[in-house]
Amino acid sequence: MFAKENRFFLIDEPTNHLDQPARRLVGDYLAGKQGFILVSHDRAFLDRCTDHILSINPSELQIQKGNFSSWQENKRRQDQFELSQSEKLKKEIGRLSGAARQASQWAGRVEREKYGSQSSGLRPDRGYLGHKSAKMMKRAKALETRRLDALREKEELLKNLEHTEDLRIRPLPFSGRRLAELKEVSIQYGNLTACKGVSFTIEPGDRIVLQGKNGSGKSSVLKLLLGEALSFSGQLTKDSRLNISYVSQDTSRLKGSLTEYAAARGLEESYLKAMLRKMGFSRGQLEKDCSDFSGGQKKKVLIAGSLCEAAHLYLWDEPLNDIDLFTRIQIEELLLAGKPTLVFVEHDEIFASKIATKAVNL
Incomplete structure (x- = not known):
């Protein structure tokens, strides 16, 4: 891309669906280049390859020299001063x-x-x-x-203060010692092996991140825990009493009104919409067809749906794809405060390091 001279490049969210090694590779590559504007919500990636931050604030555009971490600290100090x-x-x-x-x-x-x-x-x-x-x-x-x-x-004060409301999650208490256990599990799709020799235990309060390159079988492990009929070998032990809430990586099937979505999942419609309002939806957006939502808005619907479900175990597959920065931080605070039992796949390095109590490498 940068082989052509006299070009200024606009790069829109290049890290979506990329695993962590690929994100580091792209970040290191861009760090050695000049002449581009990059859109990304991945904080570690921005720190790796940017030297200015252009922020679109509620009342104005601002540009600051430095990487994301320096911009975030300056914003924290400015917000604190104005408050x-x-x-x-x-x-x-x-x-x-x-x-x-x-x-x-x-x-x-x-x-x-x-x-x-x-x-x-x-x-x-x-x-x-x-x-x-x-x-x-x-x-x-x-x-x-x-x-x-x-x-x-x-x-004149607080015009650029990003206000987010606290979200709520409703984890169910679990009286047993283990929710589930995998021993030497391998998952196959015909002649293709998605993952091999996976072993880990899920205990109450665990927040387990599944790590590995794209195609290493992370999503397949979540689907197996969810109860999908996958071909596998090894031993999977799962408590029969478990209520499980799942956030899919795929949002393409999300269609129809929020009323229809809530009814299909057995959710309380008013509570679902209240969660979405807290995640930045306007009242008008709540009346739209889900197929008209942006990728980030669709993912927010799936996350809000999961937050509405009382569950012993939450399975989230790349929940932050297309999600804006402030909602990411909002979700981080939710999970740290709510302490649900969670198994998740996420390539946002900072999010994973803050949330995970255990890591399983596939």
């Missing part, structure tokens, strides 16, 4: 509002005294009281001006 400033201004606005209201009340009271009479029967000094009233009104107006200035300053 602090916003809180200070909120308190200042409240104080100024009270002071302006009090000054205005005082001015009105003094103004009324100009036309009254003192208890001694003497007429009040209207000149003095008029001057005092004008002075108080001037102070009230100055306080109101300061309040409006503080409001305008507050409005």
Whole structure:
């Protein structure tokens, strides 16, 4: 691609479906090249091959020198500073509002005294009281001006703050010692062996990442655990009481309305839509046909569907493909807080390192 001279390349999510070794290879290759704009949600990949970050924020575009990690740290500091400033201004606005209201009340009271009479029967000094009233009104107006200035300053803050709501997962408690165990399992498709000699145990609270190159049988292991009728040798032991929730790598079959999708999976429609709202769907998008969704939106529907299911074991096959950065972090926080028992395939290096309690190499 870079053999042609005088070209500037636009590279759109080159890591989708690539395994970790391939991502490192592509990242190292791009690190030695110049003249391209790259779209990617893989944080380790961005750190490996970028020297500027162009971020599309809610209110503006920003460009910063450095890799993703430096951009993320700068954004964290900026957001923290603006949140602090916003809180200070909120308190200042409240104080100024009270002071302006009090000054205005005082001015009105003094103004009324100009036309009254003192208890001694003497007429009040209207000149003095008029001057005092004008002075108080001037102070009230100055306080109101300061309040409006503080409001305008507050409005300029937090425009680029990415707000995400907490997601919820509903893992079922499991009383046994092991949910499932594979011993020397090999999976075949006719004459083709997808994987060979796979052994691991799933215990309550495990979050196991299946690692390996593309075609090493990771998805096949998930399907075998799910209960698909695959040809295999070796020993698979699985507790008969298990409720399993599955997120497929494939989103191409997702069609129809969300109402139809919820009914087909036996989900509570309102809860599914609430999850999708938390994942960035607008109200209008909830009424669209699923076939019209982007790849990332389709994957969010599958993940939200899994979150709606109470399960002992969650099987997620490349859940982050096409998923934006902030939703990735949102899902990370969900899994770390919810502590479900999970077996997953994911090539996002940072996500896998944060979430997995065990790794199985195929």
